Amino acid sequence: MAKRIKYDVWATNDNLLRVEAWARDGLTDTDIANNIGISRTTLWKWKKQYPEFEKALAHGKDVADIKVENSLYHLATGYTVTDVKIDKEGNQVKVKKHIPPNLGAAIFWLKNRKPDKWQDKQEIKNAGTGEININITPVSADSENTTESEV
Numbered sequence: 001m002a003k004r005i006k007y008d009v010w011a012t013n014d015n016l017l018r019v020e021a022w023a024r025d026g027l028t029d030t031d032i033a034n035n036i037g038i039s040r041t042t043l044w045k046w047k048k049q050y051p052e053f054e055k056a057l058a059h060g061k062d063v064a065d066i067k068v069e070n071s072l073y074h075l076a077t078g079y080t081v082t083d084v085k086i087d088k089e090g091n092q093v094k095v096k097k098h099i100p101p102n103l104g105a106a107i108f109w110l111k112n113r114k115p116d117k118w119q120d121k122q123e124i125k126n127a128g129t130g131e132i133n134i135n136i137t138p139v140s141a142d143s144e145n146t147t148e149s150e151v
Contacts, residue, residue: 005037016056023060075105
């Protein structure tokens, strides 16, 4: 039978900081539960029962989310980095390099930040009477080479 882990062991500042760091590093709740040696269900119970535990997890996840958001923003808008190159004489030379915006990141950002304007499917409702007027101009065989402005 598996040894039961008591919350009191994890209620110390050092262990709560460890849990926060795991969340900040991008570990899932399941990964964190495995690291502690408990089930995912027990982890969820601890989050509900012990506010300091839930706060440590939430803070770590917030930090990770902010890092990812910032990275996505920079990818979507482009950014500049400074590289260090070695010239022919062996000297280190700083070279600025511009990384252009990434179209996929920009689309992702806009679809999530402005879904009313950037969603894939837009619904257009016709508030009119339902009548559609189409004007068709007959084209003769000898007018094949005529431009639109001549018609």
